[in-house]
Amino acid sequence: TDLPENDMALLRARLTGFDFDNTGLANIDYSIYPLSQVRGMQLNGEVKNKGYATQTNTMLNVSVDGPMGNEFTGSSNSLDMAAAQVEFPSVNGFVPSGDLGTYTVTFEVVQDQTDEDPSNNGDTQSFMVSSNEWAQDDGVCESTQSRGPDNQNEAFWLGNRVDPVVDDQLVAIKVALHEDTDPNVLIQGQVLDGTDAVIAMSNEYEVLPGDLNPIGGSNFITLTFDQPVDLLAGEAYTLMVATFGGPEEVVFCTSGISVPQVSLIHYPQMATPNFFYVTKTPMVRGVMAGPIGIDENNGPLAGGLSLLPNPADGFTDVRFELLTSAQVSTELRDASGRTVMIAQPTRMSAGPQTVRMDLEALAPGLYLHTLVVDGQRNTVRLVVR
Secondary structure (H helix, E strand, O other): OOEEEOEEEEEEEEOOOOOHHHHHHOOOOOOEEEEHOOOOOOEEEEHHHHOOOOOEEEEEEEEEOOOOOEEEHHHHEEEEOOOOOOOOOOOEEOOOOOOOOEEEEEEEOOOOOOOOOOOOHHHEEEEEEEEEEEEHHHHHOOOEEEEEEEEEOOOOOOEEOOOOOEEEEEEEEOEEOOOOOOOOEEEEEEEEOOOEEEEEEOOEEEEOOHHEEEOOOOOOEEEEEEEEEEOOOOOOEEEEEEEOOOOOOOOOOOOHHOOOOOEEEEEEOOOOEEEEEEEEEOOOOEEEEOOOOOOOOOOOOOOOEEEEEEEOOOOEEEEEEOOOOOOEEEEEEEOOOOEEEEEEEEEOEEEOOOOOOOOOOOOOEEEEEEEEEEEEEEEEEEEEE
């Protein structure tokens, strides 16, 4: 078959710049972000000139529609691409607003020439922002994962890694199990730190027949921790569900595809190595403490903290009321967790207080504003238009 003269193709589109060999466990791609962990995304693609003529001014165009309408439109730098050349253009600058719901990302490769096969020029992907749920799976049981044939009767754990960009608290792990699971078997939620050491365990849970899913099901079991588990910004954690071995089968639901090193199976009784990555995404999710995931103790604050206006353009007023005189400071972090504004502590008297913040120098996007009152941190989200 003769090659067409002009045919650019988008081979793959991605929402983040995750690359385990180069970035480690930063920038993992999630299907659901909790509001507290929304961060800037690197929209990128792999494009190829499948024709025989050089294509000029080739660019990757990206458009993002959020729950409230269009949030972002951008393009990569332009390239001239020879026949069979492959490039990896990226479009930076997108930070989700933080509105709860679904975000649809549309990718399209364009060039000066008229493309003879436009059917391979585009792709569409989506993700969600939730108040407190953190997930990599697609939400519906598509396939299954159980222990391997060489590990019969052994305990095994299955789960996914997460990379917090701001300090947060985990309160539970959710898991979807397939109907081939034996009823009354015990499972447990586990949190592992970056050294693969267990730092928290939920209560054990006895699986009931009504908990299980056929293919196409989406029922989750929630494994709650007695105390919230602190997750620190910049660290990597693995959220896993543990089985205890024996003849009973535990069969996990999987949904979607994981890139290498993100989803893991662990055999605790096996000699090292006993962690292996899997490419079918386990339906194992994290549940955070809330929209912000912070200590709910307001300390000397009377009632809550508010920012008006919010969303804001140019300035916002930080409004709060102190029960007693207290040391007060403020911090503002962007969606990646970077501190962009800080005010040194100052003592304020009891009663209503208003502090005006100048936002003129800030790029539009989602920010987290923290008011520190005598050491107690109180955080709310701020959207800058």
